[in-house]
Amino acid sequence: MIERQETAQRMSKIVKHNGTVYLCGQVGSGDTVTEQTQDCLARVDALLNQAGSSRDQILQAIIWVADMADFAEMNAVWDAWVPAGHAPARACGEAKLARPELKVEVIVTAAYA
Structure with a gap:
């Protein structure tokens, strides 16, 4: 069974299937990468909570940064956020994001009970 939450015409914010939760890409507000x-x-935390999961159940994260010059700044926040011993498989690349003011987008797949 597939369960979709916060579904609109273009996408669902959360899709759950067979013990796995898929989140749509998340961007944040603010002027800096941090x-x-x-x-x-x-x-991401709020959506994982809504889906019955948490950051220690993240299986994979894909991170897009608008400029790889911001990689270290983004990683400083990421490293503080990921629970010790629960780092997911992760990829990070540079991409032109949907709006010019966006600097970071995170896509997460996690397990849920």
Whole structure:
């Protein structure tokens, strides 16, 4: 069974299937990479909670940064956020994001009970 939450015409914010939760890409508010990453990860936390999961159940994360020069700044926030011993499989690349002011987007897949 597939369960979709917060579904609109274009996408669902959460899709659950066979013990796995898929989140749509999350972006954050703020002027700096640090602020946007913190806000983005807070949004991930909220969606994981809504789906019955948590950050220690993340299986994979895909992170897009608008400029790889911001990689270290984004990683400082990420490293503080990920629970010790629960780092997911992760990829990070540079991409032109949907709006010019966006600096970071995070896509998460997690397990749920």
